[in-house]
Amino acid sequence: MALPKLTKPELRIMEALWSRGPCSIREIHESLPLKKRLEYTTVQTMVYRLEVKKAVRRVKKIATAFIFEAAVSREAAQRRLVDELLSLFGGRSRPIMAHLIESGSLTLDDIREIERTLLRPSGEEKSQ
Numbered sequence: 001m002a003l004p005k006l007t008k009p010e011l012r013i014m015e016a017l018w019s020r021g022p023c024s025i026r027e028i029h030e031s032l033p034l035k036k037r038l039e040y041t042t043v044q045t046m047v048y049r050l051e052v053k054k055a056v057r058r059v060k061k062i063a064t065a066f067i068f069e070a071a072v073s074r075e076a077a078q079r080r081l082v083d084e085l086l087s088l089f090g091g092r093s094r095p096i097m098a099h100l101i102e103s104g105s106l107t108l109d110d111i112r113e114i115e116r117t118l119l120r121p122s123g124e125e126k127s128q
């Protein structure tokens with residue numbers, strides 16, 4: 001099954017689930033930053049849409065509240081976003097890497113991790 005495409009607000013909801021684990025809609029709503037907090041009913045609608053997209057799933061019901069958990073991992077969602085970004089550049093990573101370096105976003109530790117990944121035999125799992 002293909003990973004669902006997630007919007008920025010949906011990613012904020014997913015971040016709450018990835019960080020906190022299984023949550024009710026109320027808990028998701030309350031975990032959002034106050035300054036940019038969506039209305040409760042908006043969060044509710046978005047969670048139900050994420051459920052249709054199979055990005056979240058209901059795990060149990062407590063009284064009248066459903067508890068939801070992420071059905072898509074943070075890593076899988078990040079890979080999807082990176083793939084979408086690369087497609088905007090015709091699959092070329094060089095412009096993106098150049099920007100990261102020029103903006104100072106790429107640290108020496110990041111470069112060392114990239115180097116370790118490149119030197120790792122293909123098929124070998126990352127140990128973290």
